Amino acid sequence: MSLADLEHAAFLLRDHLGADTGPATDCRGDSTGPEMTSVWTTVVELVLNRRSRSTQTSVPEDSALIDATACASLSTLELAALLEKSRLSTRLAAPLAALARWWVDNVSVIDPEDASDGDGRDQPPWEARRKQASRSLDTVRGVSRELGERIRLFALGEPVTPVSRAAQRVFCRHGWLDLQSEYDDWQSTLSRWAESYSLDRRQITQWLDELGSRWCGPKPKCDECPLKELLPRGGPYELDGE
Numbered sequence: 245m246s247l248a249d250l251e252h253a254a255f256l257l258r259d260h261l262g263a264d265t266g267p268a269t270d271c272r273g274d275s276t277g278p279e280m281t282s283v284w285t286t287v288v289e290l291v292l293n294r295r296s297r298s299t300q301t302s303v304p305e306d307s308a309l310i311d312a313t314a315c316a317s318l319s320t321l322e323l324a325a326l327l328e329k330s331r332l333s334t335r336l337a338a339p340l341a342a343l344a345r346w347w348v349d350n351v352s353v354i355d356p357e358d359a360s361d362g363d364g365r366d367q368p369p370w371e372a373r374r375k376q377a378s379r380s381l382d383t384v385r386g387v388s389r390e391l392g393e394r395i396r397l398f399a400l401g402e403p404v405t406p407v408s409r410a411a412q413r414v415f416c417r418h419g420w421l422d423l424q425s426e427y428d429d430w431q432s433t434l435s436r437w438a439e440s441y442s443l444d445r446r447q448i449t450q451w452l453d454e455l456g457s458r459w460c461g462p463k464p465k466c467d468e469c470p471l472k473e474l475l476p477r478g479g480p481y482e483l484d485g486e
C-alpha cells in the first residue's frame with residue numbers, strides 16, 4: 245500500500261462525502277472537560293448505533309437513558325423495557341447496563357492514583373477521569389474491542405481509530421492490507437493515514453462507516469462508489485468467506 249493511495253482516497257472521500265465530524269467530545273487542553281452528561285449520552289448513542297455519530301439514533305431527551313446513575317440502578321430487564329418503550333433494540337440492554345455500572349464505578353469517582361500525574365501533582369479532573377475510564381473499559385463485559393475504541397475516540401477524545409468490518413472490507417478489497425494483518429498493523433496504518441494528512445480520526449471512521457453502509461458491504465457496489473478509481477486492475481480482491 246502506498247501513502248499516495250491513501251492521500252488520493254482522502255481527497256475523493258472529502259469530495260464526495262464532505263467533512264463533518266459533528267459535535268465532538270474532544271477537550272484536550274481544557275482543564276474542566278466536557279459536561280459529563282454529554283459524554284455519557286455519546287456512550288449511549290455509540291451503543292445504540294455501534295458505529296459513528298454521523299448516522300446516530302438520538303437518545304430521547306426525556307428518557308432515563310441519558311442518566312448513567314439511573315441506568316446503573318436498573319436491572320437488564322428494566323433497561324430492556326425502557327429501550328422497547330423508545331422503540332430501540334432490547335438486545336442492547338446488557339451492554340448498556342454493564343457500561344452504566346462501569347461509568348458509575350470508574351468515571352464518576354476518581355481513583356486517587358489516577359488523580360495524580362505521577363509527580364505528586366493533581367491532574368485536571370477530566371484528564372484523571374479519562375485515564376481511569378479508558379484503562380477500565382477493556383474489563384466491561386459485552387463491549388467489543390471495536391465498540392471500546394469508538395467510546396475512546398468519540399466519547400473520551402482519545403487518538404485511536406476503530407478497526408471496523410467496513411474498514412477491513414475497504415482496505416482488503418483494494419489490497420492495502422490483508423485480513424490476516426495483526427490488529428496493531430491496522431491501527432498503525434489507520435493512524436498513519438490520519439497523521440500524514442492531518443485527518444481527524446472521527447472523520448476517517450465516519451467515512452469508512454459510510455463507505456461500508458452505502459457501497460462496500462458484503463456485495464460491493466464498486467461502479468457507484470467514490471473509491472472505484474483506486475481499485476486494483478481487474479477489480480476488488482475477493483474476501484474470504486464473502
Ligand code: SF4
Pocket residue numbers: 413414417418455459460461464465466467469470471472473475480
Ligand atoms: S465498493 Fe468497491 S470501490 Fe468502493 S470501497 Fe468497496 S471495493 Fe472499493
